[in-house]
Amino acid sequence: MTAAKTVAIVGAGHNGLTAAAYLAKAGYSVDVFEKRDTLGGLCVTEKPFAKFGSEVKVSTVASYFGMLRKEIFQELNLEEHGLKPYLTNPIEIVLLDGGQFSFTPREAGEGRSEIASLTDSDKEGWQRFWCDMQKAAAIIYPGYLDSSLTQKQVEALLLEAKLDKIAAHIFDGSLLDLLKLYVASEDLMAVAATCTPGFVNLVGSVFGCIHHGTAETAGEFGAWGQVYGGMGEITQALAKVAQVSGARLHTGCAVRSLANEGERITAIEFENGEKQSFDIVIANCDSYVLFEKLLSKQPATQTVRDYLSENRPKVSAAKLHFLLKAMPAFTTLKKIDHNHKGVIVVAPPLNAVKQASQTVPAGAMPERLMLTMAFPTLEDPSMAAQKADKNASGGHVLTVDVHYVPAKIGENAWSEKDDDVLLEMTIAAIEEQCPEIRQLIAHSYVVSPRVLAEVFNLASLSCWHLPMTPQYLFEKRSLPDCAPYETPFANLYICGAGTYPGGNVTAVNGHNLAKHLLAKQKAEAKQEVPCQLQA
Amino acid sequence: MTNCQINEQNTDATSNLDVEAFRKHFPIFSNHPDLIYFDSASTTQKPQIVVDELLDYYTNRCANAGRASYSWSTQLTSDIEETRGKVAQFLNCEVKNLVFTGGATDSLNMAALSYGLSNLEDGDEIMLCPQDHKSAVLPWYNVQEMLQAQGKNIEIKHFSIHEVGDYDLKSVKALLSPRTKVLAMAHVHHVFGLDMEVAKIREIVGDVIVISLDASQSVGHTKVDAQALPVDMISFSGHKMFAAPGVGGLYIAPRIADKIKPVRLGGQSPVAITENGLEYSAKSMHQLIECGTLNIPAILSLGKAVDFIQLIGIAAIENQLSDLTVYLWQKLMDLPGLVFAPGIGICGCDAGFGIVSFRFEQVSALDLTFLLDAEKIFVRAGDHCTEKNGEEDFLRVSMHAYNTRAEIDQLVEVLESATS
Numbered sequence: 035m036t037a038a039k040t041v042a043i044v045g046a047g048h049n050g051l052t053a054a055a056y057l058a059k060a061g062y063s064v065d066v067f068e069k070r071d072t073l074g075g076l077c078v079t080e081k082p083f084a085k086f087g088s089e090v091k092v093s094t095v096a097s098y099f100g101m102l103r104k105e106i107f108q109e110l111n112l113e114e115h116g117l118k119p120y121l122t123n124p125i126e127i128v129l130l131d132g133g134q135f136s137f138t139p140r141e142a143g144e145g146r147s148e149i150a151s152l153t154d155s156d157k158e159g160w161q162r163f164w165c166d167m168q169k170a171a172a173i174i175y176p177g178y179l180d181s182s183l184t185q186k187q188v189e190a191l192l193l194e195a196k197l198d199k200i201a202a203h204i205f206d207g208s209l210l211d212l213l214k215l216y217v218a219s220e221d222l223m224a225v226a227a228t229c230t231p232g233f234v235n236l237v238g239s240v241f242g243c244i245h246h247g248t249a250e251t252a253g254e255f256g257a258w259g260q261v262y263g264g265m266g267e268i269t270q271a272l273a274k275v276a277q278v279s280g281a282r283l284h285t286g287c288a289v290r291s292l293a294n295e296g297e298r299i300t301a302i303e304f305e306n307g308e309k310q311s312f313d314i315v316i317a318n319c320d321s322y323v324l325f326e327k328l329l330s331k332q333p334a335t336q337t338v339r340d341y342l343s344e345n346r347p348k349v350s351a352a353k354l355h356f357l358l359k360a361m362p363a364f365t366t367l368k369k370i371d372h373n374h375k376g377v378i379v380v381a382p383p384l385n386a387v388k389q390a391s392q393t394v395p396a397g398a399m400p401e402r403l404m405l406t407m408a409f410p411t412l413e414d415p416s417m418a419a420q421k422a423d424k425n426a427s428g429g430h431v432l433t434v435d436v437h438y439v440p441a442k443i444g445e446n447a448w449s450e451k452d453d454d455v456l457l458e459m460t461i462a463a464i465e466e467q468c469p470e471i472r473q474l475i476a477h478s479y480v481v482s483p484r485v486l487a488e489v490f491n492l493a494s495l496s497c498w499h500l501p502m503t504p505q506y507l508f509e510k511r512s513l514p515d516c517a518p519y520e521t522p523f524a525n526l527y528i529c530g531a532g533t534y535p536g537g538n539v540t541a542v543n544g545h546n547l548a549k550h551l552l553a554k555q556k557a558e559a560k561q562e563v564p565c566q567l568q569a
Numbered sequence: 570m571t572n573c574q575i576n577e578q579n580t581d582a583t584s585n586l587d588v589e590a591f592r593k594h595f596p597i598f599s600n601h602p603d604l605i606y607f608d609s610a611s612t613t614q615k616p617q618i619v620v621d622e623l624l625d626y627y628t629n630r631c632a633n634a635g636r637a638s639y640s641w642s643t644q645l646t647s648d649i650e651e652t653r654g655k656v657a658q659f660l661n662c663e664v665k666n667l668v669f670t671g672g673a674t675d676s677l678n679m680a681a682l683s684y685g686l687s688n689l690e691d692g693d694e695i696m697l698c699p700q701d702h703k704s705a706v707l708p709w710y711n712v713q714e715m716l717q718a719q720g721k722n723i724e725i726k727h728f729s730i731h732e733v734g735d736y737d738l739k740s741v742k743a744l745l746s747p748r749t750k751v752l753a754m755a756h757v758h759h760v761f762g763l764d765m766e767v768a769k770i771r772e773i774v775g776d777v778i779v780i781s782l783d784a785s786q787s788v789g790h791t792k793v794d795a796q797a798l799p800v801d802m803i804s805f806s807g808h809k810m811f812a813a814p815g816v817g818g819l820y821i822a823p824r825i826a827d828k829i830k831p832v833r834l835g836g837q838s839p840v841a842i843t844e845n846g847l848e849y850s851a852k853s854m855h856q857l858i859e860c861g862t863l864n865i866p867a868i869l870s871l872g873k874a875v876d877f878i879q880l881i882g883i884a885a886i887e888n889q890l891s892d893l894t895v896y897l898w899q900k901l902m903d904l905p906g907l908v909f910a911p912g913i914g915i916c917g918c919d920a921g922f923g924i925v926s927f928r929f930e931q932v933s934a935l936d937l938t939f940l941l942d943a944e945k946i947f948v949r950a951g952d953h954c955t956e957k958n959g960e961e962d963f964l965r966v967s968m969h970a971y972n973t974r975a976e977i978d979q980l981v982e983v984l985e986s987a988t989s
Contacts, residue, residue, distance in 0.1 A: 279587065
């Protein structure tokens with residue numbers, strides 16, 4: 035009997051844990067090392083206001099459920115391990131300037147909007163646009179779980195489905211160009227601008243929008259929701275599966291460097307000076323941490339470092355959590371008797387987005403913020419404070435995504451002062467829609483690019499690790515001269531958001547890597563047999 | 570009749586343990602691939618998360634808890650309370666009824682002293698079984714002696730073990746008197762390995778008598794539910810359920826809570842010195858009984874051990890243990906000269922909790938342990954901390970869920986050649 039292959043996974047993000055679960059199940063001896071005291075990377079539930087005496091929980095970074103693949107959800111029995119996603123109702127309301135809005139409840143056909151510029155043909159075009167985008171998502175969806183889909187193949191699949199407009203724009207145009215083929219209202223374009231992680235007027239935004247369309251919650255394709263207990267429950271469920279399968283998860287265990295002999299990683303050196311050897315090393319941390327820190331002394335990886343430094347994400351995002359003294363009322367929502375559940379989006383005018391697409395990558399704060407907000411405590415009582423809260427009688431939390439902020443302020447890294455600027459800007463932007471918000475805020479927690487770097491060890495400053503633009507999609511989302519998930523080292527692999535098919539809490543990257551390793555092992559075993567027979 | 574049925578609600582056919590995956594959590598087995606550890610009733614091996622927790626405390630966050638206002642100290646205080654919540658939930662009791670102690674022996678002594686000294690009166694009687702673990706027996710003799718010094722004579726009456734290995738219920742019934750105030754017993758016996766039928770004992774002695782239960786061999790082996798067990802005090806050790814040595818728990822039922830008087834006081838004790846003596850103002854059993862600096866890393870490790878057990882599932886652990894016990898018994902049955910101690914070997918139950926004791930007519934138990942030790946098979950022989958009654962020593966094989974049938978096969982093979 036041969037001993038099980040030993041695997042070290044650096045970083046216990048959801049993809050690292052997914053790989054751990056699959057590999058441990060397959061009999062590998064798996065150790066996961068997480069620098070933080072909390073498992074989960076960006077997929078965590080935490081209590082940031084505990085120091086103020088409040089026990090409310092927030093999904094600190096990733097906060098919406100939708101893209102975790104149902105195949106993985108089922109294969110790993112995550113439901114049995116406590117993962118309970120749910121759909122919110124309504125879905126969303128997008129707030130535009132001047133009290134205009136577009137409201138989407140869960141019930142189809144019940145939506146309403148008050149947008150002055152809207153014509154009947156816009157309404158019809160808008161329907162067609164989303165219908166086509168959802169079809170495109172359904173076409174791409176199956177391809178994520180094997181890592182061989184190329185941009186050419188995607189275009190061919192779209193053409194085959196007669197989605198010519200999308201095929202023409204997915205890797206060569208912007209969402210704005212595409213939208214113009216469906217609608218004329220700039221306000222609708224501003225609404226659509228909130229549905230892609232990139233800038234609506236730049237290349238890559240079409241794919242970003244489709245990527246987000248590959249969501250599925252509670253059996254409903256295209257639907258986003260939330261998780262009872264916060265996104266950390268995904269982590270907890272994955273961790274349980276991994277552990278039950280024999281994986282050992284170590285928190286508060288920082289890796290200092292990786293040692294190599296030629297093309298093999300021979301040992302992991304930890305911050306406490308200890309060293310340990312493994313047959314296989316998987317880096318779930320972002321590639322900037324891997325190559326600029328853990329392998330920084332490696333001349334052999336200079337090509338990779340050059341590639342990474344040329345392509346460092348210039349745009350980041352931020353998340354703010356507000357502990358509230360009482361539940362606020364948004365003016366427009368109050369007017370239409372909205373229950374303040376689901377997602378509340380603030381969409382800046384199209385021109386402001388276009389302007390930001392030029393200034394933000396150059397290091398300037400956007401003049402107008404694009405916001406996505408929700409009150410998770412309103413939907414899920416388990417997120418709210420369980421005992422009487424000293425500081426916030428309401429105990430509700432408002433979670434706010436700020437879609438795009440510069441990764442660097444000018445040439446400098448974010449400072450605490452910049453966090454304060456962002457905080458003030460965000461409150462001011464919400465005040466436009468909810469005048470009473472400022473006086474209801476008891477405490478704020480700003481997850482800025484600075485916090486992402488310092489607390490979450492995200493050297494790329496981007497939850498995507500690499501941009502989600504055609505330059506880095508499908509066959510191009512690999513390190514230079516490397517196959518997907520592979521590195522210049524024979525026994526070192528990567529499975530973070532910078533790998534195929536990209537970011538979001540999909541668990542696909544970890545899954546695909548594990549399957550890749552298992553297939554490789556099977557192939558090796560086949561090759562070994564004849565040699566043994568000869569011997 | 571004997572009762573070594575495992576909890577019915579736990580006998581879920583789907584709760585099977587993946588032993589190979591389970592063993593991976595215990596670094597001792599990868600560091601010593603040839604180790605066969607059969608002394609888990611003494612102490613269990615430790616999973617990596619327990620080891621990590623201990624190391625983390627000593628290397629990253631060593632401070633005292635409950636004393637200072639700086640962040641490390643307050644964090645440790647809250648971690649200890651979080652652990653208490655976790656353990657209380659695990660035992661299905663309220664947090665205020667759970668006391669951290671130094672181990673089961675400490676718990677059993679606390680139980681005897683803090684209840685016995687202030688509640689037993691001249692002429693009262695205590696019932697216990699001299700073949701139980703000395704830690705469950707001697708503290709009551711201690712109480713007896715201390716009360717004697719106050720002029721109170723307490724009688725201690727012995728009930729016995731039935732030949733199959735559980736308590737002789739007839740002797741319990743026969744000894745019962747209107748002056749019986751306390752009964753001490755084991756949940757699962759540490760040598761005989763049977764469920765000692767606490768429900769039947771309660772039925773015999775009635776509702777009023779205080780029962781102190783030694784659950785050292787049941788917590789972490791089978792579901793122990795403080796609210797379902799008809800007892801007043803439950804003692805257990807951390808180190809027999811995967812945690813570090815130096816921590817244990819004592820559950821005190823709400824109905825006797827106001828009768829408890831602490832026997833040790835210290836800096837954190839909720840006591841005021843008044844003209845009339847000491848005045849207590851404790852809101853919980855742990856405020857009343859815990860004092861001095863707690864064994865912080867061991868307590869934290871107990872929290873991790875509970876996490877670990879819950880992760881694997883107590884039902885899966887129990888099924889595996891039961892399967893191993895029956896398998897071992899069936900393999901031993903055929904060995905010539907083997908004499909079973911009371912327990913599964915005599916009663917022939919179809920379930921068990923990992924403990925099988927026996928001896929051979931032709932070789933002493935102690936000699937066998939040396940032979941087995943040479944093969945790196947660790948088992949224990951001796952009096953097993955019970956009162957000697959002139960019988961030969963038994964060899965005790967005590968397993969946990971990380972043991973395998975293959976290990977049992979190896980043990981039996983060595984025993985076979987050593988005794989033939």
